[in-house]
Structures are given as C-alpha cells and as structure tokens.
Amino acid sequence: xxxxxxxxxxxxxxxxxxxxxxxxxxxxxxxxxxxxxxxxxxxxxxxxxxxxxxxxxxxxxxxxxxxxxxxxxxxxxxxxxxxxxxxxxxxxxxxxxxxxxxxxxxxxxxxxxxxxxxxxxxxxxxxxxxxxxxxxxxxxxxxxxxxxxxxxxxxxxxxxxxxxxxxxxxxxxxxxxxxxxxxxxxxxxxxxxxxxxxxxxxxxxxxxxxxxxxxxxxxxxxxxxxxxxxxxxxxxxxxxxxxxx
Numbered sequence: 001x002x003x004x005x006x007x008x009x010x011x012x013x014x015x016x017x018x019x020x021x022x023x024x025x026x027x028x029x030x031x032x033x034x035x036x037x038x039x040x041x042x043x044x045x046x047x048x049x050x051x052x053x054x055x056x057x058x059x060x061x062x063x064x065x066x067x068x069x070x071x072x073x074x075x076x077x078x079x080x081x082x083x084x085x086x087x088x089x090x091x092x093x094x095x096x097x098x099x100x101x102x103x104x105x106x107x108x109x110x111x112x113x114x115x116x117x118x119x120x121x122x123x124x125x126x127x128x129x130x131x132x133x134x135x136x137x138x139x140x141x142x143x144x145x146x147x148x149x150x151x152x153x154x155x156x157x158x159x160x161x162x163x164x165x166x167x168x169x170x171x172x173x174x175x176x177x178x179x180x181x182x183x184x185x186x187x188x189x190x191x192x193x194x195x196x197x198x199x200x201x202x203x204x205x206x207x208x209x210x211x212x213x214x215x216x217x218x219x220x221x222x223x224x225x226x227x228x229x230x231x232x233x234x235x236x237x238x239x240x241x242x243x244x245x
Contacts, residue, residue: 003067006074010131025057027065031075035117038076043119048072073123078131080117081124084140085109095147096241100234102144103158107166107230110137114170121171149244158237165229172225 007013009027033055038046048069052059066072085105092098114121124134138159145155193204 003063004071006071006129009066009071009075010078010129025055025061025065027075028079030055030062030065031072031079034072034076035080038119039117043073043122046073074129074131077120077123078133080120081110081113081133081137083133084137087140087144090144096238099144099148100238103141103162103234103237104230106137106141106144107162108226110163111166111170111226114167115173118170118174121167121174124167148241150241154240162230162233165233166226169226169229 030051034046034051037051037054046069048062049059051072052062055062066075085102087102087106090098090102090105092101141159141162142155145158148155150158190207193200193207
C-alpha cells in the first residue's frame with residue numbers, strides 16, 4: 001500500500017488496513033506530541049527520531065502512521081490552528097457592524113494561535129496543502145464579508161491583508177520575548193537618543209509622548225499596535241465598501 005499523502009492525512013481519506021493487530025499509536029497522539037515538542041523547543045528541534053523517543057517507540061514505528069516530516073508538520077499546523085471563532089453566529093444591527101465585529105474577533109483569535117505556537121508562522125507560508133481547520137479560518141472570515149458587495153478577489157485580499165498585519169505583530173512579540181530584555185534595550189536606545197538628540201528630534205518626541213501615555217495608564221502596551229492596525233485596516237475597508245454603494 002502506498003504511503004498516504006499530506007492531503008489524504010489532513011482530510012482523513014487515506015485507506016486504513018482492515019486487518020492486523022490494533023495500532024499501538026494514533027495519528028492524533030503523534031501530532032499532539034509533536035506540537036508539544038515544537039512548543040517547548042522550537043520547530044528546529046523536531047525530528048522523527050526525537051519524536052519517536054518521546055513517544056517510547058522506534059522511528060520506524062512512526063512511519064506506519066505518517067510517512068515523513070513534511071506530512072507531519074502539515075498535520076501539526078492544521079491541529080495547532082484549531083477551529084476559528086463562529087462568525088456566522090454574530091448578531092449585529094448592520095452589515096458593517098457585523099463584518100467589523102467578525103473580522104476583529106477573527107484577527108484577535110488567530111493572533112492568539114500564532115503567539116501560542118510561534119513555529120506555525122514558519123509553516124503557514126507558501127504553497128502547501130490546506131487542511132480542514134485552515135480552510136475553516138478562511139471560511140469564517142469570508143462569511144462576514146459575504147454581504148459587503150466586495151468581489152471574491154477583494155474578500156480574499158482582505159484576509160491576506162489582515163493576516164499579514166497579525167503575523168507581523170506575532171513575529172515581533174516572539175522575537176522580543178523577555179520583557180526584561182526589552183526594557184533594557186529601550187534604556188540603551190534612550191541613552192543613544194540622548195547622546196544624538198539633534199539628529200533624531202521627532203523620534204525622541206514620539207518616544208517621550210509614548211512614555212507619558214504609558215505612565216498615565218491610558219493604554220500604552222503591546223496590544224496597541226495590534227488593535228491600531230486592525231482598526232486602520234477595517235476603516236479603510238469601510239471606505240471601499242461605502243464607495244460601492
């Protein structure tokens with residue numbers, strides 16, 4: 001029997017042997033352990049050999065369930081993304097309010113997924129087989145855009161634009177990591193700006209204003225950039241939709 005493809009594994013359409021001993025492992029269990037390994041040590045640490053050791057089996061045992069790392073990571077991505085928010089159930093007084101609520105919820109939730117599984121950012125790039133969960137995320141965003149009058153290509157581009165903003169902020173959050181290190185770097189930047197203030201007056205003014213806002217408790221935090229970007233994207237989308245009448 002030929003090895004199943006990533007698409008067959010993602011969609012559960014591969015043929016399983018009807019006879020023989022009961023499997024000692026499950027595909028779901030293998031994927032869950034692989035996700036735990038990647039969450040703890042990063043995607044670079046993931047290998048079929050190391051995964052087999054964590055499960056207490058030989059590497060050859062894993063190949064009975066998944067033929068290689070490419071197929072494994074496709075399954076990991078789809079499982080890690082999980083199911084999207086139920087945008088179809090959103091109740092609102094207007095079409096605009098509905099798509100705004102839906103897309104904001106979609107963006108905030110997928111941001112949580114990316115930050116919980118940073119390695120997913122690397123896997124969710126380029127041409128690849130889509131699994132049921134990843135397609136469900138697309139469907140959830142398209143559902144709230146259905147009555148906006150936007151063309152299909154525009155609705156798809158809206159998802160790309162919003163997801164790009166979320167990915168960018170998730171990557172920055174991942175690279176900053178240690179808040180103490182971030183504060184130390186900001187102190188060092190402050191010292192550099194103080195020594196070369198005449199060259200960067202607007203930069204100094206912007207950081208000074210941000211510090212004042214933060215001390216006043218009015219919301220200078222890491223979520224600001226995420227929410228600011230979402231708001232501006234949705235505002236621009238509203239202008240486009242209104243222009244269609």
